Amino acid sequence: MLDAVKAAGYQNVELYGDKLGRGMELARRLKETGLRASGSHVALTDLVDDLERVIANAHAFELRSLFVPSVPVSQRGMAAEGWRALGKQLADLSEKLWAHNMTLGYHNHNWDLDLKEGDKTALDLVFEAAGSAPVQxxxxIAWLTRSGVDPIVWLKRHSNRLTAAHVKDLAPAGQNEQEAGWADVGAGTLDWTVLWPEAIANGAKVMVVEHDRPLDPAKTVANSFRYLQEKVL
Structure with missing residues (x-):
């Protein structure tokens, strides 16, 4: 897969799942391929239970940016206080990582846009509770759209914390069901000629091409890169 990513034209990858935990083994493979890791997802439980190991693995990849991808399934419907507690927890962890020259951020899904207190969503409460801590x-953007909100409004709403964005596409209703309704970038309904510059203008420094369930990952990364090169960049 790394060879396919490099052949498509990418220079960087974002790690996810257990990839960060592979440390030097995968870091060497990335270097051999001519790629580098721009950032990584990391489970909240790993940050809480084994922060030193997370830091050591991040150093192996020369990483500075970590993102909690989600809360566990059992917590996704929690009430307002649960989201505030998450924000405070992320704030504490972000301060600890900051001391190691690393940043910590949060990645949204559609459930993070559920209203929890008046007009405040779960995501609002997380960032509000994080206060002045460097939580990013x-x-x-596709999950924002799938939640029913205007993604541009939200990019502006929390531009003070925005540092990266996921770039993927939504298939027209009823299509690509085997791919959970996602599409290669440029083959769906999102207008990346507008969304890409909006994300950059509001603080995103890293744009990560993604597809949650591609049938042909190599084809997806190639198609998405080609579209972005020809139509957006």
Missing amino acids: WEAD
Whole structure:
């Protein structure tokens, strides 16, 4: 897969799942391929239970940016106080990582846009509770759209925390069901000629091409890169 990513034209990858835990093994493979890791997702439980190991693995990749991808399934419907507690927890962890020259952010899904207190969503409460701590945001623009909000409004709403964005596409209703309704970038309904510059203008420094369930990952990364090169960049 790394060879396919490099052949498509990318220079960087974002780690996810257990990839960060592979440390030097995968870091060497990335270097051999000519790629580098721009950032990584990391489970909240790993940060809480084994922060030193997370830091050591991040150093192996020369990483500075970590993002919590989600809360566990059992917590996704929690009430306002649960989201505030999460914000305070992220704030504490972000301060600890800051001391190691690393940043910590939060990545959204559609459930993070559920209203929890008046007109405040779960995501609002997380960032509000984080206060002045350096908690950042990796905006998944397609998940924002899938939640029913205007993604541009939200990029502006939390631009003070925005540092990265996921770039993927939504298939027209009823299509690509085997791919959970996602599409290669440029083959769906999102207008990346507008969304890309908006994300950059509001603080995103890293734009990460993604597809949650591609049938042909190599084809997806190639198609998405080609579209962005020809139509957006």
